């Protein structure tokens with residue numbers, strides 16, 4: 001019998017491999033070492049003329065004694081109180097405003113390492129932030145008895161400890177969770193490593209841990225609070241003043257907007273202004289119901305010109321409203337505004353029913369694109385079947401200042417059941433809408449049938465065709481109309497595409 005077909009017995013070694021690979025389905029801690037550039041060990045501490053320096057990779061016992069004496073006695077949390085009790089914790093601490101270290105935990109890649117080690121499944125997709133919390137020096141005989149870390153903020157989920165290669169013995173960190181234990185003796189691990197390394201250990205907040213007594217030397221650490229974060233913040237830093245490009249300058253946008261709103265000929269009776277966002281935001285490529293609604297924290301991440309516009313609108317005491325805009329593949333397109341993202345995965349209806357569900361079950365409101373100025377055109381029958389079930393009950397007339405670009409959309413996947421079932425995409429773009437009061441009193445929107453109070457459609461009115469699209473054959477009526485014609489064409493293309501790909505995005509972006 002060829003040896004390859006012989007059955008291999010389940011040996012302890014095979015079991016070990018199996019357990020190693022599938023064991024720790026939900027790890028409670030992760031640890032290791034990381035080589036970092038030499039200059040990242042340079043610690044400055046103390047204030048003003050008292051500033052001092054120590055290299056944490058080559059430090060002498062005297063320089064570490066000096067660091068230790070610059071620390072205060074470390075406190076800890078007990079029953080909602082911060083207490084100093086050296087029979088429970090004996091260590092030195094230094095607050096973050098008293099030291100500076102070039103080591104950057106995000107740039108070092110350690111956050112990603114920690115994420116991979118600690119998080120599995122869907123949680124791995126979450127954004128994780130690390131906030132530097134303290135520097136600690138555990139001198140000879142220092143220790144920290146078993147405890148759990150006090151959560152600082154509702155979104156904190158764990159701690160990350162970095163141990164520097166300063167000579168010491170003892171001071172192992174012991175972690176215990178659900179009957180399991182992990183001992184991380186950084187002194188030993190680092191002493192056997194030839195290169196300049198730090199040791200790291202990260203664990204969830206519900207993990208009990210203790211630092212055993214330091215037998216000799218100095219154990220120097222920095223600790224970080226780990227928290228669930230939103231996508232990286234892109235909002236302008238406070239104190240920024242952009243002069244150019246003009247669209248990014250809040251004061252420039254604000255002054256143009258205020259002049260426009262002061263003009264009595266501009267929307268004399270008030271109305272709703274629509275702006276497509278100009279920047280792309282880090283929304284998931286394909287959204288599903290388990291993810292946070294894209295609109296929830298978008299206001300905080302607005303960048304550049306979008307942030308400038310938002311601020312400019314607020315400065316006029318008007319309310320900027322971020323909304324999702326769905327454009328159907330129907331011709332002329334039916335445009336629907338939503339104030340939240342919906343999870344269409346539960347749909348088992350036909351494709352046409354998307355519009356019906358949005359409008360009738362999910363609070364969607366029709367949007368009718370309006371031109372500025374008095375309409376020169378008369379409505380004509382657009383061939384809609386007036387009995388179509390998705391006719392909107394409510395609508396908002398929107399004067400689009402600029403259109404919604406492709407790249408700031410959110411896409412969800414669902415199964416569309418028609419003659420055959422197929423994967424379909426619900427694609428929404430993001431717009432900023434503003435209800436504006438009549439000339440002379442722009443903040444009074446009580447009589448405006450806008451986003452705040454959409455108008456109820458008359459029975460014979462059909463929703464979501466723009467003035468221009470009703471009059472497709474009226475060409476050369478002026479620039480405005482041409483623009484709109486173009487837009488209509490482009491939008492149809494997009495609707496066919498469903499999910500746009502990266503290349504499309506690039507192309508659009510360069511335009």
Ligand SMILES: O=C(O)CCC(=O)C(=O)O
Pocket residue numbers: 136144149161173209210211221223
């Ligand atoms: O230094 C360590 O390894 C852990 C320290 C600790 O438990 C804490 O600061 O809460």
Ligand SMILES: [Fe+2]
Pocket residue numbers: 147148149209
């Ligand atoms: Fe702790």
